[in-house]
Amino acid sequence: MTRPPAVWLPKNIAEAYAIQALGRGEADENAQKRAVRCIVEEISGAYAMSFDPESDRQTSFAEGRRHVGRMIVGICNLN
Numbered sequence: 101m102t103r104p105p106a107v108w109l110p111k112n113i114a115e116a117y118a119i120q121a122l123g124r125g126e127a128d129e130n131a132q133k134r135a136v137r138c139i140v141e142e143i144s145g146a147y148a149m150s151f152d153p154e155s156d157r158q159t160s161f162a163e164g165r166r167h168v169g170r171m172i173v174g175i176c177n178l179n
Contacts, residue, residue, distance in 0.1 A: 110138050110142065110143070111138075111142060114134065115134060115135070115138040115142075117131070118131040118132075118134040118135040118138065119135045119138060119139065121135070122135040122136075136172070136176070139169070139172065140169045140172055140173055141169075143165075143169075144165045144166060144168050144169025144170075144172070145162060145165055145166050145169060146166055146168075146169025146170050146172070146173055147169075148162075148166065150162035150163040150165075150166045
């Protein structure tokens with residue numbers, strides 16, 4: 101069995117810096133957008149397929165991550 105990739109790691113250093121700046125409350129507008137986009141699209145996989153035909157456990161885990169991303173998107177889109 102192969103291990104899934106480390107989905108909690110940003111794909112590049114700029115995204116990691118943006119997330120760190122966001123956490124410190126020091127992110128400018130562009131860094132905030134980059135951090136949220138990374139969290140929602142890459143780390144949580146909000147728009148990705150969560151089904152893994154080989155593992156119910158991996159599917160459940162991916163769906164949990166996806167749910168967090170979808171909740172963030174929902175909160176961001178509230179009126």
